[in-house]
Amino acid sequence: GETRLYHALDAGRTFAEIAMSAVRYEMDGDVGIVIVDYQPVNALSAAVRTGLGSAFTKARDDKNVKALVITGGGRTFIAGADITEMGTEKSKVKPDLHELQKMLEEFPKVTVAAIHGTALGGGYELALACHYRVAVKSAKVGLPEVSLGLLPGAGGTQRLPRLVGIDAAIDIITSGRHISASKALDLGMIDAVVDDLPGGAVAFARDMAAGGQPPLPVIARNDKIVSIDPAVFVEARRKVAAKARGKNAPLVIIDCIEKACNAPAEEALAFELAEFRKLYASDQSAALMHYFFAEREARRVPGLSAEPNDIASAAVIGAGTMGGGIAMVFANAGIPVYLTDVSNEAVERGIALIRKNYETSVARGSMPRAAADRALALISTTTDYADLADADIVIEAAFERLDIKQDIFARLDKVMKPGAILASNTSTLSIDAIADATKRPEDVVGVHFFSPANVMKLQENIRGARTSDQTVATVMALGKTLGKNVVLARNCDGFIGNRMLQYYTGEAEFLLEQGATPEQIDRVAMAFGMPMGPMAMRDMSGLDVGVLVREARRASLPPDERFSPILARLVDGGRLGMKTGKGFYRYEGRDKFPDPETAAIIEDVARELGIERREFSDEEIEFRLFAPLVNEGAKEIEDGTALRASDIDVAWVNGYGFPAHKGGPMFWGEQVGLDRIYAAALEAAKRNGSRWGPGKLLERLTNEGKGGWRDA
Numbered sequence: 001g002e003t004r005l006y007h008a009l010d011a012g013r014t015f016a017e018i019a020m021s022a023v024r025y026e027m028d029g030d031v032g033i034v035i036v037d038y039q040p041v042n043a044l045s046a047a048v049r050t051g052l053g054s055a056f057t058k059a060r061d062d063k064n065v066k067a068l069v070i071t072g073g074g075r076t077f078i079a080g081a082d083i084t085e086m087g088t089e090k091s092k093v094k095p096d097l098h099e100l101q102k103m104l105e106e107f108p109k110v111t112v113a114a115i116h117g118t119a120l121g122g123g124y125e126l127a128l129a130c131h132y133r134v135a136v137k138s139a140k141v142g143l144p145e146v147s148l149g150l151l152p153g154a155g156g157t158q159r160l161p162r163l164v165g166i167d168a169a170i171d172i173i174t175s176g177r178h179i180s181a182s183k184a185l186d187l188g189m190i191d192a193v194v195d196d197l198p199g200g201a202v203a204f205a206r207d208m209a210a211g212g213q214p215p216l217p218v219i220a221r222n223d224k225i226v227s228i229d230p231a232v233f234v235e236a237r238r239k240v241a242a243k244a245r246g247k248n249a250p251l252v253i254i255d256c257i258e259k260a261c262n263a264p265a266e267e268a269l270a271f272e273l274a275e276f277r278k279l280y281a282s283d284q285s286a287a288l289m290h291y292f293f294a295e296r297e298a299r300r301v302p303g304l305s306a307e308p309n310d311i312a313s314a315a316v317i318g319a320g321t322m323g324g325g326i327a328m329v330f331a332n333a334g335i336p337v338y339l340t341d342v343s344n345e346a347v348e349r350g351i352a353l354i355r356k357n358y359e360t361s362v363a364r365g366s367m368p369r370a371a372a373d374r375a376l377a378l379i380s381t382t383t384d385y386a387d388l389a390d391a392d393i394v395i396e397a398a399f400e401r402l403d404i405k406q407d408i409f410a411r412l413d414k415v416m417k418p419g420a421i422l423a424s425n426t427s428t429l430s431i432d433a434i435a436d437a438t439k440r441p442e443d444v445v446g447v448h449f450f451s452p453a454n455v456m457k458l459q460e461n462i463r464g465a466r467t468s469d470q471t472v473a474t475v476m477a478l479g480k481t482l483g484k485n486v487v488l489a490r491n492c493d494g495f496i497g498n499r500m501l502q503y504y505t506g507e508a509e510f511l512l513e514q515g516a517t518p519e520q521i522d523r524v525a526m527a528f529g530m531p532m533g534p535m536a537m538r539d540m541s542g543l544d545v546g547v548l549v550r551e552a553r554r555a556s557l558p559p560d561e562r563f564s565p566i567l568a569r570l571v572d573g574g575r576l577g578m579k580t581g582k583g584f585y586r587y588e589g590r591d592k593f594p595d596p597e598t599a600a601i602i603e604d605v606a607r608e609l610g611i612e613r614r615e616f617s618d619e620e621i622e623f624r625l626f627a628p629l630v631n632e633g634a635k636e637i638e639d640g641t642a643l644r645a646s647d648i649d650v651a652w653v654n655g656y657g658f659p660a661h662k663g664g665p666m667f668w669g670e671q672v673g674l675d676r677i678y679a680a681a682l683e684a685a686k687r688n689g690s691r692w693g694p695g696k697l698l699e700r701l702t703n704e705g706k707g708g709w710r711d712a
């Protein structure tokens, strides 16, 4: 990507000037302190690397310096290589990270990395080249390169195993997880937790220096990586491959860690760098880097003329699965929240389900008991709207019926304090129609979570025609507070995500008519990286629900729209999905099996329609399933439903499990070629109806031979 200058002031200065201000060097008695201060996250940009090189040289040659401490300015240590500089000339500026690490490992004095905020990726790898690492209690360390489709390319797969052993290193690097300071201390990733920086680190460094010569650098310590049973790696590969869902980096990371055990350090480091370069050149890392920035870009709404309100308290209407999950989202973020419903029984049922969810998380070890108790204590219940009056936001998650929602919003309008946000979690109804029930449409907005709300990361915000900038800014900022990934949609049928989903599930049924089987379609979708196939998804959400939503939509569709009769035929035959033990599949408990009865129904439909059934290749199924998503996404950009193509990618990765290592549907569409998407849409229009045809934007990009959405 293009190199973003983080500082407007960068623009007017020489490189050397930037480097000098990016890295400061101070003395505290006989200890040198190097402070990296290049906001926003002290990434190892060319300026920072240059500054570090000169600071290390200065400290090394200064006889008065007995030890060296490296720390970060601002809110964090070093958050890794500078992703914005990768692939640009700046990434070639010397010294590179390996050279800086070499300087540290040959340093004739004790070196200590002093960590606050996060030390991630290349940042933590720089710390691994120091003799010691200390951190404050709130700090986190990690090697998250795998989430960019990469591996730690500066010795992370070689040095970490030497500190924590093989098993922990495999887990930490293939998961990319951020590790808390206390856990890092237990594992040996850091040597001490200190109260404050840089003081605590300076004292630690002085102590270590008193012992005379610096200790062996990490790369020279081999006790934890000798005589490792090769079976350890076989088992690790089996476990990691099961979760990788087609991602390459995790398995390559294991190759590098195994190499550390079987080859001299220099050779193994060279192997790691070669494998890093291969991954960096791969489609998967291009997709994951695209996705990294897409996630952050989606938080921005150009031209908003308002700052967000603070959300210090919330309320949720409807104590069902969604409402309960939403209440948990606020409580988990430390925001007190009221949960209400029409009766005490409904509320009691809701809070009981929430309690059960927390118990399960604690039992699974995914949530500490104290955190669960703290969250639960923040959830109050009531059936009286008057109790909600002071909440800064109320989120309605009641039945998907407009009359019920309008009644609720009319009542909220009378009760809620001025300026409170009145949000609906609706997934199919119009935000404008809901706002009509109030005298404050500017405060009404859609905040659409995906089930289960306390797990799924997408928060799809929907602005109505009269929603104010203030309200939009507030719900966009709320996403970060709630730990969600936000996108902003303009009000339309299905918003960003569901408006596209109908083409994916619709085309899957057309493929069934033409000869593909449910198990083949689902297998292809999962091999592509989806968490489950469209037929299994239908069985889980209920085929009858699909028929209802589709029939409700029919009136608003062009007359030439064709629906496959398969779904309705299955429902007529009592096959509603998992809940009736049969749908597309036959179920025994949670296990699903192909069902000859379903195959017979599909064949009947094909015969009635006079369709000649045929074999399909997996490639053709994959393309037919996902191409219509891209076509509809292009129309969402064209009509302003979505602000940008990458927002659609964020929506699909977080709301539907689209594989981030394919970048999202719009990124994937660019990779396969927009001209192919255009041609497929023309074909689909002939088969399924004019709505499936290409829009103006896709036609223009194709005719102008433009490859990407940036030209939209």
Ligand code: T1G
Residues within 6 Å of the ligand: 040, 041, 043, 079, 080, 081, 082, 083, 084, 097, 118, 120, 121, 122, 123, 125, 144, 145, 148, 150, 151, 152, 153, 154, 156, 293, 296, 297
């Ligand atoms: N490079 C460049 N910019 C970065 C960046 C990075 N590594 N990390 C964050 N930013 C920008 C981000 O785009 C945003 O910009 C701003 O900083 C705030 O980020 C050799 C090669 C550190 C936990 O993967 O996990 O090292 O939108 O909104 O929520 O092995 O950023 O303001 O213009 O996310 O407080 C490995 C990625 C790199 C860490 C902070 N490192 N970053 O989270 O803020 S590869 C990572 C994060 C590597 C080596 C390899 C998070 C954070 P803008 P933010 P945050």
